[in-house]
Amino acid sequence: MSDQSINEIQDEIIDEFAILGDDKESTVFYIMELGSNLEPLEDRYRIDSNLIKGCQSKVWLEAELEDDRLVLKADSNTDITKGLISLLIRVLSGQSLDNVINADLYFIEKIGMHNVIGSQRSNGLASMIKQIRLYAIAYKTKLQSQS
Amino acid sequence: MIREQFRILSREINGRPLVYFDNAATTQKPDVVINAISEYYQDYNANIHRGIHTLAEKATEAYEGTRRKVKEYINASSSDEVIFTYGTTDGINLAANSLGRATLNKGDEVLISAMEHHSNIVPWQMICEERGAILRVAPINDAGELIYEEYLKLLSEKVKIVSIVHVSNSLGTINPVKKIIADAHAVGAYVLIDGAQAAAHLGVDVQDLDCDLYAFSSHKMFGPTGVGVLYGKRAVLDLMPPYRGGGEMIKEVTFEKTTYNDLPFKFEAGTPNIADVIGFSSAIDYINALDKNSVQEYEKKLLEYGVSKLAEIDGLKFIGTAKDKISVISFIIEDVHPFDIGMMLDAGGVAVRTGHHCTQPLMDYYNIEGTVRASLSIYNTEAEIDILAEKLKAIVKIKRK
Known part of the structure; x- marks a missing residue:
């Protein structure tokens, strides 16, 4: 579980990317490195129902509830996309449902992600965020109906 | 330099x-090509062929000048055999629709290869479906070469059209098109060659190849996008019905009946891409000036x-x-x-x-x-x-x- 708040983690990421400066090549290499370090998803989660629509490369996303917090696992067939996912997981996984639902993910704009990954990728990233929020909302609704 | x-x-x-x-997708354009296009718009922009004023005359002369230049570039026997299209894909669609309608009947076959671009697959699938014809595919080996014996085996009297790529866009393979054409002619098939990747890299001599149709694009040979050529032997183009209707492609129109224009105009309905056809002329000059x-x-x-x-x-x-x-x-x-x-x-x-x-x-x-x-x-x-x-x-x- 994450002890840091969403915004603390976002600020950390912004600082890390600031070290890379505005050199796109180093930034993309860094994202790819993050991607290749991401733990691969177990095969049982790499199923069509976990695929996110709107992503050009394949993205599988699995969201579970542990102690009222959202735990995210994800994978992709391309390392750059995996790198993007790893950032989202770092920021959002282990956070409370309300914090995920209400998160203002300002780090994406701050690190100039749009310029780095282009417009098609950016749409894919937006789809991933939307899907994560939908999972959080679905779990919240489920919890409320149980109480 | x-x-x-x-x-x-x-x-x-x-x-x-x-x-x-990324030159197989599109080449860059030299300044002479870009300048020719601006010059047309700045100095003599006008619609072609029907105008009687000076600008129309000059624009028509430049447009038809490109046709003559293409004729020389591919060694066609007449500039009437040079049809301007919007690109290779457009040329193959024209051929599939028009020659397909003129020649394909139920049970006839169209033969392509396993290394074709979607542009040389889908138009044939569409016309085969419409005419009840069958699309056959000649296989390749692991090196990405046509397996010639298999191609020969597939060539039968049923094959009415063979449509094969000259140079593969994905692999770079140069196909032995001259032989492919001769063997297809031996069974009475018409042959279209997709020359999109070949036109800039190889010299193309359509009379030497003896192909019936040859399609290529300007933008892969240092020219502008939105212009292509479908070369056709006169006898083949004559048996092909018009594909699009509209201005320019007609001789006389009444509500009862329309008579069509002569070659090459019967296939060029509507105002063409004049500026880019003119730019294409400079691209051919550019290539011709190279050794x-x-x-x-x-x-x-x-x-x-x-x-x-x-x-x-x-x-x-x-x-x-x-x-x-x-x-x-x-x-x-x-x-x-x-x-x-x-x-x-x-x-x-x-x-x-x-x-x-x-x-x-x-x-x-x-x-x-x-x-x-x-x-x-x-x-x-x-x-x-x-x-x-x-x-x-x-x-x-x-x-x-």
């Missing part, structure tokens, strides 16, 4: 010099250098190793997705293409999702290939860490 004629080549991408290796033999030698040298440099990279596998090929290097790297390679190269200023290159059945044959393709042209250099090789090594290093 050559690089100076292409202003775009001196620009930077992400603070690094542009290395443009054809030294261009081919230079591209061959680049290809050999590129293959030898990339072969050093850990886990790299070439896709398409035909004995006879143009300067296209398609490859995959073990455990690295082509998309990641393309993104990282772009971040470093190197433009390549990644994916299936509009040849999904070909990718299925190799059982891969896609490749990385570096396609080289006359303005590329060995130093640029060195940059590509270094960047690939860096990418592989991250992955193998």
Whole structure:
């Protein structure tokens, strides 16, 4: 579980990317490195129902509830996309449902992600965020109906 | 020297010099081509053929001048055999719809190869479905070459049209089209050659090839986008009905009946892409001014250098190793997705293409999702290939860490 708040983690990421400066090549290499370090998803989660629509490369996303917090696992067939996912997981996984639902993910704009990954990728990233929020909302609704 | 004629080549991408290796998708345009297009719009913009004023006269002269130049470039016997289209895809659609309707009946066959671009698959699928005809596919070997005996086996009296690519866009393979055409003619089939990738790299002589139809694009040979040519033998074009109706393609129109214009106009309905046809003329001048033999030698040298440099990279596998090929290097790297390679190269200023290159059945044959393709042209250099090789090594290093 994450002890840091969403915004603390976002600020950390912004600082890390600031070290890379505005050199796109180093930034993309860094994202790819993050991607290749991401733990691969177990095969049982790499199923069509976990695929996110709107992503050009394949993205599988699995969201579970542990102690009222959202735990995210994800994978992709391309390392750059995996790198993007790893950032989202770092920021959002282990956070409370309300914090995920209400998160203002300002780090994406701050690190100039749009310029780095282009417009098609950016749409894919937006789809991933939307899907994560939908999972959080679905779990919240489920919890409320149980109480 | 050559690089100076292409202003775009001196620009930077992400603070690094542009290395443009996506020439099979479209080549860059020399200044003379860009200037010819601006000059038309600035000095003599007018609609062609029917106008009687000075501007229309000048525009018509320039437009028809391109037709004569194309005729010379491909050695057609008459400029009436040169139909302007919007590109190779448009030309093949014209051929499939028109020649397909004139020749295909239930049970007839159209023969293509396993290395075709979607543009030389889908139009034939559509017309075969409409006419009850059958599409047959001649297989290739692992090197990406047509298996000629299999092609011959598929050639029967039932085959009415053979449509084969001259040079594969994904692999660079040069097909033995002259032989392909002669053997197809022996069974009475008409032959279309998709020359999109060939026209800039090889000399094309349609009379020597004896093809019935030959389609190619201006934008892959230093000319503007939106212009292509469908060459056809007069006898073949005469038996083909018009494909699109409208202005220009008619002789006389009444509500009861329309008579069609003569060749080449019967296939050119509507106002054509005048400016870009005029620009295309400058592109042909540009190519003609180069020494054809030294261009081919230079591209061959680049290809050999590129293959030898990339072969050093850990886990790299070439896709398409035909004995006879143009300067296209398609490859995959073990455990690295082509998309990641393309993104990282772009971040470093190197433009390549990644994916299936509009040849999904070909990718299925190799059982891969896609490749990385570096396609080289006359303005590329060995130093640029060195940059590509270094960047690939860096990418592989991250992955193998």
